[in-house]
Amino acid sequence: MTTDQTAEQAEAVLENAKQGVDRLRAVLSSAYIGQEQLVEQVLTGLFAGGHLLLEGSPGLGKTFLVRLLAKGLSLDFSRIQFTPDLMPGDITGGLCLLTAESGQTTLEFQPGPIFANLVLADEINRGTPKTQSALLEAMQEQAVTLGNERRKLDSPFAVIATQNPIEMEGTYPLPEAQLDRFLFKLDVPFPSLEELKRIGRETTARTSPDIEAVMGTAELIEIQRVVRELVVSDPVADLAARLTMQTHPEHSDVALVQQYVRFGASPRATQALLMAGRARALMAGRPWVSEEDIVALASPVLRHRVFLSFDATLARVTSDNLVAAIVEHVGA
Numbered sequence: 625m626t627t628d629q630t631a632e633q634a635e636a637v638l639e640n641a642k643q644g645v646d647r648l649r650a651v652l653s654s655a656y657i658g659q660e661q662l663v664e665q666v667l668t669g670l671f672a673g674g675h676l677l678l679e680g681s682p683g684l685g686k687t688f689l690v691r692l693l694a695k696g697l698s699l700d701f702s703r704i705q706f707t708p709d710l711m712p713g714d715i716t717g718g719l720c721l722l723t724a725e726s727g728q729t730t731l732e733f734q735p736g737p738i739f740a741n742l743v744l745a746d747e748i749n750r751g752t753p754k755t756q757s758a759l760l761e762a763m764q765e766q767a768v769t770l771g772n773e774r775r776k777l778d779s780p781f782a783v784i785a786t787q788n789p790i791e792m793e794g795t796y797p798l799p800e801a802q803l804d805r806f807l808f809k810l811d812v813p814f815p816s817l818e819e820l821k822r823i824g825r826e827t828t829a830r831t832s833p834d835i836e837a838v839m840g841t842a843e844l845i846e847i848q849r850v851v852r853e854l855v856v857s858d859p860v861a862d863l864a865a866r867l868t869m870q871t872h873p874e875h876s877d878v879a880l881v882q883q884y885v886r887f888g889a890s891p892r893a894t895q896a897l898l899m900a901g902r903a904r905a906l907m908a909g910r911p912w913v914s915e916e917d918i919v920a921l922a923s924p925v926l927r928h929r930v931f932l933s934f935d936a937t938l939a940r941v942t943s944d945n946l947v948a949a950i951v952e953h954v955g956a
Contacts, residue, residue: 634911641847642909645671647838649907651696655835656689657826658819664907665810665924666693666784672903673848674807674896675763675783677748677798677928684812686786687746694742697844698837699780702737703744706751712758716768733770738762739777741841745785749795756802759783763805780844800887800931807896808921809928847906854902855912863918863954864897870950871930880949884936889929896925923947 645667652663666689669676678686687703694701704715717736723729737743738759748756762768766777785806787795803809815823870876872888881888901917927943936942 637850638906638909638911641850641906644839644843644847645907648696651835651838652689652692655692656685657822658815659685659689659812662810662812663689665808668900668903668907668921669808669810669924670782670844671847671851671906672807672896672899673780673782673851674899675805676785677803677806677809678784678786678812679789679809680786680812681790681814682788684814686812687744690742690744690784692835693784696835696838697742698840699741699844700778701742701744702740703746704737705746706748706755708750708752710751710755712755715755715758716762716770718770733775735775738768739775741778741780741782743781743783745783747787748785749787749797751796753796753799756796756798760802760805763802780841780848803928804890804892806928807900808924810924851899851902851906854905854910856898856902857912860901860913860915860918861898863915864894864901866954867897867918867922867926867950868893870954871926871946876950878946878949878953880941880946884933884939884941885930885946886933887931889926893926893929897921900925919951922951926950 649663649667652667653660656663666676666678670693678689680686691701693699704710713736715736715738717734717739719731720734721729722732745759748759762777762781763783766779766781768775768777787798868889868891870878871881871885871893873882873885876882876885876888897918898913900921901913904917904921905911905913923944926947930943930946932941932943932946
């Protein structure tokens with residue numbers, strides 16, 4: 625926490641933030657069945673101020689989870705359904721010719737769906753590269769440039785994108801530069817048998833599950849501010865840096881990395897590990913980040929930042945296999 629705060633004040637701020645997190649976690653769990661780890665990781669990414677990429681088969685509730693999150697946080701929410709014919713202007717908005725009652729016509733800017741606090745980019749890999757790139761500036765700079773004018777997006781701002789790993793025809797895989805802008809890539813697993821039975825019973829009842837808002841935008845911004853003030857010790861920062869460095873074949877001592885990795889993670893990976901580690905620590909009520917936080921988040925942070933060779937596909941080696949080998953080698 626900041627040095628100008630007393631220990632009592634810092635503890636009170638942290639406790640207040642954790643209570644807000646606990647309320648949000650509770651209401652999400654009441655409507656979203658199972659997937660506790662996924663919910664925890666989504667909240668971690670949001671409190672860290674990052675963008676998230678969710679990958680899973682159709683019907684697993686990815687869109688439903690994002691809608692619940694927006695409602696629980698009272699966020700301005702928009703959904704963009706990516707298709708091959710979607711244009712960049714459909715995302716950013718543009719100038720429209722408007723006619724006043726007097727008959728005078730003027731050009732006015734009409735904002736697109738990117739001008740929201742929480743943007744769901746549904747099936748992002750179905751959009752063309754030109755359209756996908758419309759998100760780049762918004763995700764990195766929290767702004768949109770149209771013509772000669774740059775328009776800032778309101779805070780908080782987060783993009784949660786989904787993609788279907790099954791259907792590959794008619795899709796456009798995200799380029800490395802855009803993947804790197806996502807804090808996490810999260811795999812959405814298929815529910816267990818018991819969870820599947822609950823989903824069947826509760827979602828086909830007369831009333832659909834719903835939640836009430838338990839937090840506002842100001843409180844979310846405050847939590848994101850507190851996250852940035854949590855303490856990161858030198859050993860924890862060293863661990864995050866070493867994990868990132870070990871993803872590069874020319875710097876790695878891990879045999880799997882040397883054999884199957886084309887390109888390793890960028891410095892954004894180290895930043896992501898530390899920011900997400902701070903958020904995880906806050907959710908646990910701790911004012912400091914532990915090495916356990918970094919290890920727990922290694923896969924969602926690194927799996928989309930490690931680019932494999934064709935030999936890895938033939939050998940059925942995944943990025944998660946490589947991250948696990950790196951974590952074991954580093955000795956965390």
